[in-house]
Amino acid sequence: MTRGRFITFEGMDGCGKTTQLRILAANLRARGLSVTETVEPGGTEIGQQIRRILLDPAHTAIHARTELLLYFASRAQNVHQVILPALHSGGLVLCDRFTDSTLVYQGCGRGLDSATVLQLDAIACEGLRPDTTVLIDIDLETSLARARRRNERTDLSESRIDDESSHFHENVRAGYLALAAQEPERFILVDGRAGIAEVTHRIAEALQNRV
Ligand code: TYD
Numbered sequence: 001m002t003r004g005r006f007i008t009f010e011g012m013d014g015c016g017k018t019t020q021l022r023i024l025a026a027n028l029r030a031r032g033l034s035v036t037e038t039v040e041p042g043g044t045e046i047g048q049q050i051r052r053i054l055l056d057p058a059h060t061a062i063h064a065r066t067e068l069l070l071y072f073a074s075r076a077q078n079v080h081q082v083i084l085p086a087l088h089s090g091g092l093v094l095c096d097r098f099t100d101s102t103l104v105y106q107g108c109g110r111g112l113d114s115a116t117v118l119q120l121d122a123i124a125c126e127g128l129r130p131d132t133t134v135l136i137d138i139d140l141e142t143s144l145a146r147a148r149r150r151n152e153r154t155d156l157s158e159s160r161i162d163d164e165s166s167h168f169h170e171n172v173r174a175g176y177l178a179l180a181a182q183e184p185e186r187f188i189l190v191d192g193r194a195g196i197a198e199v200t201h202r203i204a205e206a207l208q209n210r211v
Helices: 017-030 045-055 064-088 099-109 114-125 140-153 166-182 196-210
Strands: 006-011 035-039 092-096 132-137 187-191
Touching (some): 017 035, 017 092, 017 196, 045 064, 064 092, 064 099, 099 166, 132 166, 132 196, 187 196
Parallel strands (some): 035 092
16 A cells, blocks of 8 residues: 555653644644644544643543543544545654553553553554654653743643653653564654753654655
């Protein structure tokens, strides 16, 4: 099947992946490429509604399995409605978080079995896997400080996962680094403390070496 490339961005809260995704999208468009930007959870109107349920800090009663299914419900809609059509027409798709997030937040963070996560992935994503994943790594202190600053600036309606314990976030980080070590050909691992311009430069360089 001929299709465009699917690039995902991953990392802890506050790592800068959303900023870097936007910069990369703008740079690729400036070179005449067709680029679709999307986000998980969210990315579609239905996904946006699911996102609100997932990230509302008032929703403390959500069971870990309910949470897991909702992340995949949002993703199934996004894959079907946005991502696959764009790839089939030969475009580049940049996605802010994808199944690696579920493997590390629900798997390593909540302790759900990764085999279950991958089973749901097979159903929701129709076999779609990222060609390349940019992982922006930051330490826990940096992540917490940036997330706190952001939550002060914006409203607190999306802080349910941010509010998890340090132990949870340590597991998330370790999970990400383990995934990158398992699949070095898919992952581009970048130190997120290097400054925005430097991180942009390192990502561009790594992508150029791969394409
Ligand atoms: P996001 O808005 O990308 O947060 P940030 O901008 O801080 O990176 O994602 C919202 C939260 O959802 C984030 O804390 C990670 C969490 N999440 C999961 O727990 N599982 C998932 O599968 C995804 C996609 C996100």
